[in-house]
Amino acid sequence: MKPNYRRCVSCKKLAPKEDFLRIVRLKKSSTIRLDRGEGRSAYICPEIECLQIARKKNKLGRSLKTYVSPEIYQELWQRLKKSSSKNTKDDD
Numbered sequence: 001m002k003p004n005y006r007r008c009v010s011c012k013k014l015a016p017k018e019d020f021l022r023i024v025r026l027k028k029s030s031t032i033r034l035d036r037g038e039g040r041s042a043y044i045c046p047e048i049e050c051l052q053i054a055r056k057k058n059k060l061g062r063s064l065k066t067y068v069s070p071e072i073y074q075e076l077w078q079r080l081k082k083s084s085s086k087n088t089k090d091d092d
């Protein structure tokens with residue numbers, strides 16, 4: 001794996017870590033944070049599909065080995081909405 005490349009927990013796509021949303025389980029605790037923090041991290045594409053898969057199959061919870069509350073998923077949804085409103089054109 002190239003340095004700074006990460007894998008999405010849902011679709012397993014490899015991409016530079018900046019392309020992903022980062023979910024962190026803080027060291028020596030089961031507190032979950034987004035973006036920042038030191039500890040075990042999981043990465044997910046800023047895509048609705050990936051978030052749906054992650055929620056349905058508990059991908060984040062499994063990857064981080066702790067319970068990921070619905071609030072965390074809510075927060076991720078909010079991020080998606082914000083970033084997709086910035087870029088309304090569907091020119092992938």
Ligand SMILES: [Zn+2]
Nearest residue numbers: 008011045050
């Ligand atoms: Zn993905």
